[in-house]
Amino acid sequence: MTHLRSKRLSRPGRPGTVLAVVLGLVAALSLGALGDAHAAPPAKPGPAADRWTDRPHGFASLAGGTTGGAGGKVVTVTDQAALAKYAAAEEPYVIRVKGTLEMEPFGREIPVASDKTIIGVSDTAEIVHGGFTLDPGTHNVVIRNLTIRDTAVEGNWDCKDTDYDGIRLDTAHHVWIDHIRFSRICDGQLDIRKDSEYVTVSYNQFTDNNKTFGIGWTPNVTTQITVDHNWFRGTKQRNPSADNCAYAHLYNNYLSGQLSDGDPVWTYGNWSRGRTKMVIENSFYDGVQHPYQADATAELVQRGSILRNTTGRHDAWGTAFDPRQFYSYRLDPAAAVPALVKRFSGPQRRIGGPVTLHVPGDHPTVQAAVDAVPEGNDTPLTIAVAPGTYREKVFIPASKPNIVLRGTGRDRSDTVIVFDTPAEYGGSTGSATVRIAANDVTARNLTFGNDFDEAAHELKGEQALAMKTTGDRIVFEDTAFLGNQDTLMTDSPKLTTVSRVYVRDSYIEGDVDFVYGRATTVIERSVIRALSRGSDSNNGYITAASTWKGNPYGFLITRSKVVSDAPAGTYHLGRPWHPGGEPDAVAQVLIRDTLLPAAVKSSPWTDMSGFSWKDARFTEHRNHGPGATVTADRPQMSDRDARSHTVTAYLAGTDGWAPHTRH
Incomplete structure (x- = not known):
């Protein structure tokens, strides 16, 4: 986010600055830690498809x-x-x-x-x-x-x-x-x-x-x-x-x-x-x-x-x-x-239809493959990215929908798209390693990172996004997001436009507002790692929602696991972000059926830029773990209301979108 913090948090350099170490943590904190009930189903092979890059005999x-x-x-x-x-x-x-x-x-x-x-x-x-x-x-x-x-x-x-x-x-x-x-x-x-x-x-x-x-x-x-x-x-x-x-x-x-x-x-x-x-x-x-x-x-x-x-x-x-x-x-x-x-013989439906572009086989970089996607693409297209580390910035414009970005390695840590731009050089949006403005984009089996080393720089802003989305119907499956401040931003083109994002079986790490924006966002069956900033009182904030007041559904974190090596009672679940002081951005966050660590404060919601957290829509429901204590400063959603705050309710919109039912 581009606004100034009322208090800059100082701490030693981020743990795991070396990318290999970070990826090791991602692998160690995979969904296996959630138990068999939350294990991701095995991937199903897709149908064979004729490609634009077919070769003759x-x-x-x-x-x-x-x-x-x-x-x-x-x-x-x-x-x-x-x-x-x-x-x-x-x-x-x-x-x-x-x-x-x-x-x-x-x-x-x-x-x-x-x-x-x-x-x-x-x-x-x-x-x-x-x-x-x-x-x-x-x-x-x-x-x-x-x-x-x-x-x-x-x-x-x-x-x-x-x-x-x-x-x-x-x-x-x-x-x-x-x-x-x-x-x-x-x-x-x-x-x-x-x-x-x-x-x-x-x-x-x-x-x-x-x-x-x-x-x-x-x-x-x-x-x-x-x-x-x-x-x-x-x-x-x-x-x-x-x-x-x-x-x-x-x-x-x-x-x-x-x-x-x-x-x-x-x-x-x-x-x-x-x-x-x-x-x-x-x-x-x-x-x-x-x-x-x-x-x-x-x-x-x-x-x-x-x-x-x-x-x-x-x-x-x-x-x-x-x-x-x-x-x-x-x-x-x-x-x-x-x-x-x-x-x-003759024309076939499967030809000119579903297509796979290979990186680096057909195109040398991920961005080059995106550039090859036709304007107004109306046919499902897969960009298959081979294992490796791709140090580049990637932008999928609004004119190129219907893309599946898929890593082809055995693990999401095998295929990494990473860059090191901070907000100081182009603003928070410009800092994003990957930006998705198109609708109907899915990413699978990939790691997105921003490895800007803030400990080595004295800058006014420390935002360094790994991912920013503004499109609708965006899916992340078996993905990892690595960063510190503002790691994952799920947004929409304007305040009153509702975009939807579904994150499943994934890993997100950061320290300050590292899941934020105004898109309706569901994070399910995932691991969220709240990094320690070395403070004994305030190590950061997991969410910073800016939901439009006319949208009943902001962030839903469900059936997931929050982990942290920060000291007990030093992390906030979130705070309300009003971009530019916009009064109609009224955060809505529900965390339910999720394991919370001791690092979570007993009063986990806090004010931001003069806006009270009590005016936002912050609730919990049936969380568990050492950080899930119930206090007067922790609004709990009733069982009755919880029945209407499901993954389906958050994602359905007016078109019945249901990516969570595909497996």
Whole structure:
């Protein structure tokens, strides 16, 4: 807090200044000390999720690989102008396409620059009346999880006078086309042309088209391409046609429902043309004319495929090449291909949905990962932080909700975010190691610290926050907060705005007002350590609430344990904070069903800055331990009132928020 204290407390330097010692105390005072009844349940593994940083297989994985926009900023687009802007940018981007985008003019193909990922959100993102083009030199591009449809013109089946492609590559390299549904495109649904290299085309649906998927248009034998787990349904030709490919590996594809107008030549499945070397493995052809064929100058090896009701050419000659000399892959049985491809090809809800960004794998710092979260993020996103000490300040702005910040170590002390800024350098807010302004943020299995050494400095203010929140629906599970004065501030954007914070199975330490602010805050099944400041009369204050008078719920500390090595009778449970003298900030604190140490004063509430504690809303209910004596200066909540002051009551608000019921 930024106001001046009426009395500065002096004492020797904080115990455990060395971070390792502090973390040792955190581990020693874990919830195991509360007994089995309060032990945290084992963590449940979350569902697997496709990530924006997924990597391709096959030829696109070679020669440095294809990462798209991984490591760049993540943006969500809902209109053509934004898509065109970010797709053409020089810097890397992950571009999330949400909803249906209709291209204007009709047939517009959006140019895509290098180092881009374009990915549909869930299975409903569509590009209508247009597509994408990758011009010569473009590289490292991922396009996934979209429907691209409807540039066909009624009665123009051959598309002789139009060239509207779904996706066209011209002399591009390292490109991954994945989980796209192409439908009714005039001319090609996917054209890979002019010596494009290192391309993988996987899990797509090619439907309702004449000239479907062509590769080549050059005399050079250059292109390397992997084509797997695609469904060609209701298409006529180029499924695909590969002209002068150095290596074309086709496996586990499904061709069915072929369109035919009685054309004996140009209705076909796969064609190895020119000097192409093609390998086909474990594919499934159902009702296809000329399922696979090869020019006399080309080579085609076919093995393991199933042919049902096929006619015409079934060419196979030459030795082609061995794909396993280039990359590893798993073949699905040909008999399983129809079911697999029907289920898993085309846009999927899980892609572009829940996402995990890894620190340091995808981003070097926690803040860099936060920066990569899209503005207005509406999809749950996890930032998984590997064990280590991250000396940085982190800010999650209000524009980036729905984040889970998770340490991946075995213990919360394995992953530490810490800095050493005091309020003297930027005020109490500026001192916070981590600030969370966004709604719907959860932190798990982490330690947050501010290790400013106040004993080594002579400063007017000693506030040094480990954490400050102003967002709503904030959850801390199995976390630790290390500091001295003002360790954990749970606040809201303004006095009359109610934000809610839930702290569970955690550890909080400090000495002066180290749990404070105006947010409705529940601390459950946690350890609160009141540090000694070396005084034999007043070692500090646990809480300093500034609850708005119109909010019946301020701080609830329940089913927890307060510990302290301070002398008996030297600690206050709290005092009322009126920021800037605000009279409508009327603290509400209930401590119930909690173990209190001998360090707690028999009169544990005290005045602050001219405001009497008796005008605040301070109560206890059924606490226990040597510090839980009942005196005239310790208001006790009745059993009847306690029934309406539960965790549920504090957190429910108007939307029924109930994070405490998830386990």
